[in-house]
Amino acid sequence: MKRRLLRHKFALWVIAALALASCSQDELADGGQGTPLPPGEYPLTLTASSIGETVATPATRGTVDNEWDGTEYVCVQVYDNYTSGEPQWSNATEQEYKVTKDGTMTKTSGNDVYWQTSGEKKAIRACFVAQDPYDPVPPPSSHAVNADQSWNSEYYKSDLLYAGCISGFAEGKDGINLTFYHQVAKLTIQIVRGKDTPAVFSVTGLKINRVATKGDFTAPATFVDDDDSRYGRWSNTTEVKDITPHETTADYPDNSGILAAYEAIVIPQTVKANTKLFTITAEGYSDFAYTTTAEKEWEPGKEYTYTITIKGDRLEVSVSGGNIGWGTDGATGSGEVELP
Template sequence: MKKKLKKIKIEKSDMNRKMKKLSISLCIACLTGIMAAGCTEETDSDKHLPDGKYPMAFTAAVDGLTVTRAGTADGEWTTTDRIAVQVSDEIKIYAPSNNGNNVTLTSDDPFYWQRNNETKTVSAWYCGDGSTASEGGNVEKVPTSWSVQSNQEEKGYQKSDFLYAAPKDISFSDTDKSLAFTHQTARVVINIKKAEAAMEADVISSVVIGYENNLALSGTYTAPTEGNATDTWNTSGGTMGTITPKDITASGSSDILKTYAALVIPQNMSEQKFIAVSLRDGNTYYYTPQGTDADLKSGTQYTYNITVKHDRLEVVTAGTNVEWGSEKTETVTSRIVAKSFTAGNLKNGDYYYSDGETSDGGLRKIYTDGSTEMLNIAPVLTDQNGNERTCIGIVYWVGDIRDDNYGLLNSKFSNGMHGLVASLWDMRDPDSEELKMLWTYGGYEDVNKWLAKAMLLDGNPRPEDFKSIRVTDKMQGYANTIALKEYNKYVEGKDGDGYGKDGSNRVKPVKCLDAFETDHPSPQNSSGWYWPSIEELEYVCWGQGATKRGISGMEMLNTQIEKVRGELIEKTFYWSSTEGSYFYSAHCVNFNGGYENSGGGKHERPYRVRPLLAF
């Protein structure tokens, strides 16, 4: 009978395709219709399951579950937890049938399988505040917002927990009917090291996450879709505050004095006071993270190992931005902010344009160690009227240097000046166009001795107090440049060895300035381009305010110069306009470390030159 049936079905299929004879098609259609009816009834009977006999049960595990379940320290589900399970559009309450991490979820009123070939889309969620229990506020739908507790010292920690298992297709025949729950909050763990100012537990008065209500305690939430573990949070308009974390100090630890944990709404706490440690002596120290060290995300644990110094916090991040339970270590030292800025403040790193105006370069903080924090701000290549302009330099020093230049800048800045700009380019040798040049044309003499006797500078009487270009503690590059230009006139107008129009005693970099000014015109309201003194050049390398040598200034400048496609400052020697203590030498700076050198032979060592201007 079955073979005959199979044969008839094949004939029906064949005749339906060809449609050669209407009478044969009708006959076969009638016969196969009768047969198909018998087969359908037999298949439905095989697939249909008895009502109420096959309840849906699921296994449940929590990714990275630690110290969140019902206040225990081993990360277990308990039989008192209540979980909302959604199948299609219907929601029912399930509970773990046993304690543990990987448990079976069952219900007194379960969903039932109806057919042995069906597939259901299943999702589930758990709220630590009990709102997924019977008649709770989050039983009928997934929460669209969530709040964590401000005080998580006791039950507030557990009440802050929110878990979600994203939609998953599960079939009756599947052997794996598991739901993978993921924490939708972030977890912050703080380890206070037993060291320095915190050798005893009673030294610590309090540990708080957040400062003066800068931490979001609530946010709106969009549940993840199938195939995703976590989704998006929006904290705008949410409740703000701080969190007192739970003390989870483990016994027997030799180097950890105290350990705290808190569940936190996902948010970015970069550049904000994030962790405050207060001591019994009345001192409070703050950790202000940088970059992504506190860009808190769902399902992620952030561990901060803190050494309380006598004047600050030293923080080592261990496991930041990794799944709960993973380990990763990197060092981040808590830094003290020396000065903060807004977009409207004139500051180092600002762009300087051909029209004499500046725009925000993105500097927001300078730390006491000389390092900086900068936003990625692009230059503005049109003025307020829409006219095009070019960026010709970067502000690297803010302040007034007129007094250092013996009054020679006063006529240009009668109403005060703003600061100094480093050019985007190095100067070229005036003869060979090479990027390196000698200080002179191959000869040398005591320029300082000439200056002491000079009567005129740039057509004006030499200021009485300007008698030396060997001064190392003044930003007098403008005055030095005026003097060296006058000195070249003196050499070119005198006869003798090293003198004359092509005399080898001439100073080469000041010969470059006219050509540089032609190629890169300076604004009329500026000093014009000049050759920096040793003090000005040091701060180009070190950065304004630095108390020791380094390259923070160069790094900041190069970050900005790269954005406008200028020539990066190289890690090599640069000449200053300051003559050395020996008349055959001059001062230079090695930008590969920031070391100043006063022994450079003017006549024999080719170095680079980077011009400045005052504005």
């Protein structure tokens, strides 16, 4: 039973390069900081690099696998003449960008934005909500994950990404790094063959029981530059449903012992002790379940890997490290249940 913080590992990296017309150091020196720039001379344009963190054998292609699929539309808000505190985003310029597979961002709507003075700062935030319809919106006040994530598309459409930064002209003219972070959490459940597992034992399904699938969301504070500012806050996670997770199709090595593996995107929430969390079905057996032994908080931007080992006539359930998908973070609790 291990616990590891994920944070940086599953971040989606998007480089926002500010492509500005050339301006020599002499020109800047002559003008000085705070000098008005020629109107329309220094446009703010965004381009995206490829995603920095990928997996070797992703089950799907999309942001959940830290790759752009080429169908994503991102909402960008730019607040001019930033001074202090959280910007009034209702006064920001809103733009829409499409991200291609190679990382190119193409503006599809919204007014152009220009640097106005050499001493100006701009606050920038961007959001990707992977739900249908693909209508780019600012950070939403609530978000829901799909209950049936068995389909690749519904698993993919449960994601929520956010990026934010504040940059001045001096550093921004040569490029700004926007890092997108998952605002939801991820579960990976691996069912592993034990020493005495029957040779014909076959897992046929898994269900995540009665967890929150929707919650109110407050976006991160853009003006704070620390780990906590990368992730928003969740509340009112009272809409609960069963989740059918996505079964991975990765080719595991023959010696891995993995009988089946599942992934699901979940709303950050607290799972209470004595919760019947997983129900597993296996051919020739009655359903059996894993019940939590301790309270656990699923935090935004983390993955929780549950390893379930079949040992003879019982299950041994642990929460351990692994490396499928975004990265890992162990959760508290272990237990076992008798097979019928």
